[in-house]
Amino acid sequence: MKNILTIKDLHASIEGKQILKGIDLTVNAGEIHAIMGPNGSGKSTLSAVLTGNERYTVTHGEVTYCGKNLLEMAPEERSREGIFLSFQYPIEIPGVSMVNFLKVAVNEHRKHKGLEPMSAADFLKLLREKKELVGIDSELTNRSVNEGFSGGEKKKNEIFQMAMLEPTLAILDETDSGLDIDALRIVANGVNKLKNANNAIIVITHYQRLLDYIVPDYVHVLYNGKIIKSGTKELALELEEKGYDWVK
Amino acid sequence: MENNRFIEKLLAKAKEETPASNHYKFLKNNAITYLKDNGHPTQRHEDWLYTKLDTVFEVDWNLSPTTLSKISNIDEIFRCDVPDLDTYRIFLFNGYLYPEYLPLPEGITIYSIKDLWQKNPTLLERYFFSIAPLNHPFNAINAAMLTDGYFLHIKKGARADKPIQLINASIGHVPFLINQHNIILAEEGSEAQIIGCDHTLSPTKFFNNNITEIHLESNASLEYYSSQNTHNENNLFSSIYVEQLSHSRFYSNIITLHGGMIRNELHVNLNQSGTECSAYGLNLTDRKQHAESFTKIHHRAPACKSFQYYKGIFDDDATGAFTGKIYVDKEAQKTEAYQSNKNLLLTPTTKVNSRPQLEIYADDVKCSHGATTGQLDTNALFYMQARGIDRKEARMLLMYAFANEIVSKIKIQPLSHRIESLVNHRLRGELSRCANCVIKCE
Numbered sequence: 001m002k003n004i005l006t007i008k009d010l011h012a013s014i015e016g017k018q019i020l021k022g023i024d025l026t027v028n029a030g031e032i033h034a035i036m037g038p039n040g041s042g043k044s045t046l047s048a049v050l051t052g053n054e055r056y057t058v059t060h061g062e063v064t065y066c067g068k069n070l071l072e073m074a075p076e077e078r079s080r081e082g083i084f085l086s087f088q089y090p091i092e093i094p095g096v097s098m099v100n101f102l103k104v105a106v107n108e109h110r111k112h113k114g115l116e117p118m119s120a121a122d123f124l125k126l127l128r129e130k131k132e133l134v135g136i137d138s139e140l141t142n143r144s145v146n147e148g149f150s151g152g153e154k155k156k157n158e159i160f161q162m163a164m165l166e167p168t169l170a171i172l173d174e175t176d177s178g179l180d181i182d183a184l185r186i187v188a189n190g191v192n193k194l195k196n197a198n199n200a201i202i203v204i205t206h207y208q209r210l211l212d213y214i215v216p217d218y219v220h221v222l223y224n225g226k227i228i229k230s231g232t233k234e235l236a237l238e239l240e241e242k243g244y245d246w247v248k
Numbered sequence: 249m250e251n252n253r254f255i256e257k258l259l260a261k262a263k264e265e266t267p268a269s270n271h272y273k274f275l276k277n278n279a280i281t282y283l284k285d286n287g288h289p290t291q292r293h294e295d296w297l298y299t300k301l302d303t304v305f306e307v308d309w310n311l312s313p314t315t316l317s318k319i320s321n322i323d324e325i326f327r328c329d330v331p332d333l334d335t336y337r338i339f340l341f342n343g344y345l346y347p348e349y350l351p352l353p354e355g356i357t358i359y360s361i362k363d364l365w366q367k368n369p370t371l372l373e374r375y376f377f378s379i380a381p382l383n384h385p386f387n388a389i390n391a392a393m394l395t396d397g398y399f400l401h402i403k404k405g406a407r408a409d410k411p412i413q414l415i416n417a418s419i420g421h422v423p424f425l426i427n428q429h430n431i432i433l434a435e436e437g438s439e440a441q442i443i444g445c446d447h448t449l450s451p452t453k454f455f456n457n458n459i460t461e462i463h464l465e466s467n468a469s470l471e472y473y474s475s476q477n478t479h480n481e482n483n484l485f486s487s488i489y490v491e492q493l494s495h496s497r498f499y500s501n502i503i504t505l506h507g508g509m510i511r512n513e514l515h516v517n518l519n520q521s522g523t524e525c526s527a528y529g530l531n532l533t534d535r536k537q538h539a540e541s542f543t544k545i546h547h548r549a550p551a552c553k554s555f556q557y558y559k560g561i562f563d564d565d566a567t568g569a570f571t572g573k574i575y576v577d578k579e580a581q582k583t584e585a586y587q588s589n590k591n592l593l594l595t596p597t598t599k600v601n602s603r604p605q606l607e608i609y610a611d612d613v614k615c616s617h618g619a620t621t622g623q624l625d626t627n628a629l630f631y632m633q634a635r636g637i638d639r640k641e642a643r644m645l646l647m648y649a650f651a652n653e654i655v656s657k658i659k660i661q662p663l664s665h666r667i668e669s670l671v672n673h674r675l676r677g678e679l680s681r682c683a684n685c686v687i688k689c690e
Binding site: 053054074075076078079080084085087090091092094095096100101104105108112144145161165 | 625627630632634635648
């Protein structure tokens with residue numbers, strides 16, 4: 001089985017405060033991993049470190065992504081190599097249209113693969129296809145990136161971008177927060193359609209609810225900067241029932 | 249007085265000409281007296297706090313020569329054209345109106361100011377320095393050492409079917425002071441779009457000290473665009489004075505792409521009810537450039553509207569300033585006046601001073617003003633990087649989005665596209681290497 005991500009004894013801090021205190025995790029192609037844990041356990045820090053957010057400092061450990069040293073890569077390189085983060089709080093970028101933003105992003109990815117930029121017609125076709133796949137409002141792509149989007153629209157827009165970029169490793173950071181049941185189903189549906197035997201997904205969530213729709217192969221409990229328990233999807237149900245105090 | 253030496257030296261160069269008219273003689277003498285009494289301003293003066301005047305006062309300027317040799321390769325010299333933009337194109341070289349141009353539409357005439365002193369002094373006397381005050385140091389310099397300029401007469405009800413483009417080109421081998429004085433008279437119900445383009449065609453130091461007085465009679469409508477793309481040894485002072493009569497509409501959009509020391513003043517008097525004024529401005533600077541916008545909008549009559557939106561992007565060690573004043577007289581009830589200034593500072597060494605000011609004496613008005621200075625949003629940058637867009641390109645997209653709020657307000661499509669592309673090149677730092685440009689800026 002093809003290895004996608006291997007994290008070894010990862011320590012990371014922000015502004016001198018140690019958040020991750022020794023994470024070990026292996027993700028192979030075709031797998032869905034859920035990372036659960038209480039507030040402040042380090043879930044979002046892990047996603048930020050994996051995507052190269054420079055506010056965080058890796059103090060120890062290593063991360064190998066598809067055989068390459070991930071920590072040496074700039075955020076944009078990681079994206080072009082196939083890492084995608086669905087942001088917990090997608091950023092509004094006034095004045096930059098979704099279409100232009102995606103066109104630049106898609107063409108940067110193509111350039112990385114040695115491909116020519118997409119023609120306008122092909123790009124619009126791709127846009128249409130992917131919009132249908134994740135069921136987002138056609139009009140959203142004419143607006144500025146996330147500007148004035150509702151919470152649900154922002155999350156759908158993240159999955160839409162994931163569909164456009166077809167990542168090898170997608171990290172969904174609390175994609176379920178702020179979503180009503182219908183929106184949750186649509187978003188989860190989109191993710192499931194994008195899942196295949198060659199890619200992998202890490203789902204970061206507080207709640208079991210999302211995992212009813214995106215069914216994980218493995219569930220990990222992150223607490224105080226460490227994975228303290230790992231199991232199969234049943235672990236999530238048990239956590240839901242007993243609370244995090246049960247594993248502490 | 250230290251700051252008189254510059255003025256004395258300058259005045260000594262002003263040739264004793266036979267004054268064109270007694271009126272002009274009177275104005276000129278007043279201007280000289282003002283300059284002798286007051287010297288030049290320093291940065292201690294309230295209105296000149298942020299202007300880098302040293303770059304003007306350190307130079308031994310020559311007055312632009314009074315004869316203009318025939319220019320045969322005009323289109324070759326001026327190559328920074330706007331493709332697809334069909335205009336009535338008129339050139340001014342070193343402040344002198346170039347006498348060759350295609351006929352203007354019916355009801356619209358252009359004269360050289362110098363010619364008009366001979367041909368129709370009565371018309372000129374009515375409008376020359378009728379809005380711009382003489383007790384302003386650079387206006388006084390303009391009056392005392394006038395070069396030339398244009399008088400654009402748009403007669404009652406006349407409509408320009410395409411924009412009138414006035415290209416100011418500075419060219420020469422020694423430092424030149426150019427005192428250009430323009431007048432636009434837009435009579436009742438007339439409509440026109442004006443595009444002013446400022447260029448430098450040789451790498452010499454220039455000081456363009458330009459005044460444009462604009463009279464809008466009732467129901468007249470004028471759009472005034474200015475694209476300033478000069479080299480970084482150029483000092484460009486451009487002061488626009490506007491007087492509006494009832495239900496006239498004035499729109500201006502001033503894009504500063506490049507230059508050494510730039511100061512754009514806009515003074516608008518809303519003299520009669522129902523007038524509207526919209527003013528936009530964009531300053532793009534880097535290295536040691538300075539760009540400054542200075543506005544005074546005076547609501548003197550009821551039910552007028554004014555709207556100002558000025559933005560600036562400052563890189564490297566560039567500096568800039570915005571001073572915006574809105575006065576609302578007691579009589580000017582039902583005024584709507586808005587003003588906003590936003591600045592983007594790309595490095596810790598740039599410096600911008602923003603002073604939005606409101607003075608309201610009427611009690612039934614809607615007014616607002618605001619100013620921001622800030623950096624590029626690092627969260628937005630990371631978000632774009634996380635989608636594979638490299639940091640440089642992400643910065644570009646953000647800067648471009650910031651600038652586009654002003655550029656998108658240009659109502660002439662081909663001009664808007666051209667400026668869009670110039671802004672894009674500018675923000676990429678490619679403008680100084682522009683293929684069309686004969687100046688290679690350092």
